[in-house]
Amino acid sequence: MAHNYYNSDDLKDFPHIGEFAQDQGKAFFDYYGSATAGGTLSEREKSLIALTVAHTEHCPYCIDAYTTRCLSLGITSDEMMEAVHVGASIVAGAVLAHSTQMRKIIRKVEMQP
């Protein structure tokens, strides 16, 4: 039997994540709502940030939700892909920045010429 841990229909369960912990669920949604609403940054800017983070966090639900959210706000595919590259480059930079640890160890323990 085919079985997937990730099911796109499960995105529709998101409003119910407060089940078994109503107070925390409500607190989360209040915070989520205010953090993602237009403020000093516009809804468009925040949606692009959310889409980028959705990719770097590898969350298929968030990618689904924020791709359509971005489309609904008139954000083009070019703009979305540019945002994803920002995320990708920051993640790549973070990986490469950690090579400092590796290079330090190499220089310390390996016999130098």
Place this chain on the structure above:
Amino acid sequence: MVPFRSGSVETLQINVGRRCNLSCRHCHTGAGPKLRESMSRTLLDRCLAIAGTGSITTIDITGGAPEMNEHLEWFLDRAALLGKRLMVRSNLVILLEKEYGHLMDVFSRNRVELVVSLPHWKKEQCDRQRGEGSFDKIIAGLRLLNRRGWGEPGSGLVIDIAHNPVGAYLPGPQKALERGYRERLMADHAVRFNRLYCLTNCPTGRFRDYLTASDNYDEYLKNLELAFNPAAARGAMCRTTLSVGWDGRLYDCDFNQWLRLPVNHGAPDRIELFDEAKLQGREIVTGDHCYACTAGQGSSCTGAAV
């Protein structure tokens, strides 16, 4: 809200014909250049008689391309005398054609509120929905109208933009989209307008064909249903609108026209039989497509309902 009932008739929306110079992929009616159905002067005259009475405050002309009805100028010159809000839904592309260019003067002298379809501020997205080359023509039309004072605050010449999503998704918040349109149209094309109306694509006509062909129909309907908003339903346009078909048949909305679902439940279903008392409080004919108007912020011919 069940049964779903209308209030008084405040808007008389007249579909003056199915003929159109464009064949847009999101069109809920399937209008196009090959169609010939057009409202007669006799029926238009009957609409005028009704529009001048009772609780009607708005006369809203749609199509097809309304400009392709040969009696439009005659009708607008008389409708304007009624002192009601007078609206025409135009694709603007047609006004660049020599045969129809004079209608700009007709709209202007009658203080018609123009509602112009422009699904995106980018050419690629617009052309994908409305046809190759449409964006450049709409922008040219908007600039022409701006030069004549349309969209200038205080000019009394109102030009609004109707936004439809370019695909199988719902429109975003109207205010956010209006901000985007205003910024981009001014910066990229020096174009100004008054208001933006967000319209959810209705899964009928040519848009339904697109949804089916792209395997999006079931998912789109499910998303509309999930986004049902009782507040949007309470403000749905059908509650205060009466829609007149090109042949004089009466409907609860323009979408029901395409689906051939005239007013029902004992209400008079032809313009010749118009009786405000019998139409007020009528039970509205509904179907799955109604979820398009009740999803999220709601959708009407004048944008978000909530």
